[in-house]
Amino acid sequence: MNCFTKEHRLRKADEFSSVFAFRKVRVGKCFKLHYMPNSFEHSRLGFMVSKKIAKRANQRNYMKRFIREFFRHNQTDWNGIDLIVRVQKKFTKEEWAIATDELKALTTQFKKLC
Numbered sequence: 001m002n003c004f005t006k007e008h009r010l011r012k013a014d015e016f017s018s019v020f021a022f023r024k025v026r027v028g029k030c031f032k033l034h035y036m037p038n039s040f041e042h043s044r045l046g047f048m049v050s051k052k053i054a055k056r057a058n059q060r061n062y063m064k065r066f067i068r069e070f071f072r073h074n075q076t077d078w079n080g081i082d083l084i085v086r087v088q089k090k091f092t093k094e095e096w097a098i099a100t101d102e103l104k105a106l107t108t109q110f111k112k113l114c
Helices: 013-022 057-077 093-107
Strands: 025-027 031-037 044-048 081-087
Touching (some): 013 031, 013 044, 057 081, 057 093
Parallel strands (some): 044 081
């Protein structure tokens, strides 16, 4: 079973800043992915959804749940990656298929890094 535990999260500010400093970015319409290889056997995830993108907390929380679930299902495909997902454009439950396709397209190269 794939899980999303504390070990799979980027939690500290210096963990985030090291990924940003690595300067590897993939950009789509809805998402911007910052990534770097890590020294662990598992991938780790961080995400950012600003109030400028979605004013209401329930909308931001939906986007976070969506990103976590996508990561949970796909983390075994790219072991050893630190990934930060920044939401660039708001998406709703009706647009989940578009968001899923975009994340799949942006993360295809991670298999090559492992």
